[in-house]
Amino acid sequence: MYMKLFCKKSDTARQYVNRWIPVVAAAQMTKKKEKEKDFLMRWIDVAEYQ
Numbered sequence: 001m002y003m004k005l006f007c008k009k010s011d012t013a014r015q016y017v018n019r020w021i022p023v024v025a026a027a028q029m030t031k032k033k034e035k036e037k038d039f040l041m042r043w044i045d046v047a048e049y050q
Contacts, residue, residue, distance in 0.1 A: 022046060 007014050025043035028036065 003014065003017065003048050006012070007017060021043050025040040029044070
């Protein structure tokens with residue numbers, strides 16, 4: 001729901017945001033918050049590589 005609202009309010013395509021999710025998740029991993037590690041790893045693995 002947050003993502004949908006963000007995209008609508010910012011006039012940003014969902015596909016564009018989805019391409020950045022793995023990058024942001026990887027950056028968050030550098031903060032070494034153990035409670036978030038498994039969650040972030042799932043988002044890093046969804047990247048589509050060309």
